[in-house]
Amino acid sequence: MDVRNCRNCGRMFNYLGGPAICPICRDLAExxxxxxxxxxxxxxxxxxxxxxxxxxxxVQQINQWVREERLEFSKDSPIMLECENCGDPIRTGRxxxxxxxxxxxxxxxxxxxPEAPALEPRKQHESDxxxxxx
Numbered sequence: 700m701d702v703r704n705c706r707n708c709g710r711m712f713n714y715l716g717g718p719a720i721c722p723i724c725r726d727l728a729e730x731x732x733x734x735x736x737x738x739x740x741x742x743x744x745x746x747x748x749x750x751x752x753x754x755x756x757x758v759q760q761i762n763q764w765v766r767e768e769r770l771e772f773s774k775d776s777p778i779m780l781e782c783e784n785c786g787d788p789i790r791t792g793r794x795x796x797x798x799x800x801x802x803x804x805x806x807x808x809x810x811x812x813p814e815a816p817a818l819e820p821r822k823q824h825e826s827d828x829x830x831x832x833x
Contacts, residue, residue: 700713701713701714701715702714703719704719705719705720705721705723705724706718706719706720707720707721707724708721708723708724710723728760731754731755731756731760732764732769732770734754734756735750735754735756735761735764735770736770738750738753738754739770739772739773743772743773743775743776744775744776744777746777746778747761747762747778765780765791765792766792766793768791768792770791771790771791772790772791773790774790776790778790780792782794782795782798784798784802785797785798
């Protein structure tokens, strides 16, 4: 059993994985997420600072949810992020679709099993034939 202290409130809890926060703080964070998600749906033209102020959530937390692809801004939203690889504008995540596909192809080719070299058929020699004794 792995017992840790919550990094938000300091309570001890049984750590099962993920961020080192207790179930109570995790539930509170999930409620904040739902509040921000609903606010963005109702106010698609709001900027991140306005969302943060009105929902009482830090800008860093909103950015984290966007980078995790839990939040996505609408097409007409003034908020645009940049792809961390090429700099193209994106609405959620860390990378644009082009870079995601490129990275996936690179990983697939890196882990691809090498093909076995084609074997030439053996030529039969007189000594290779089966012999029978009479």
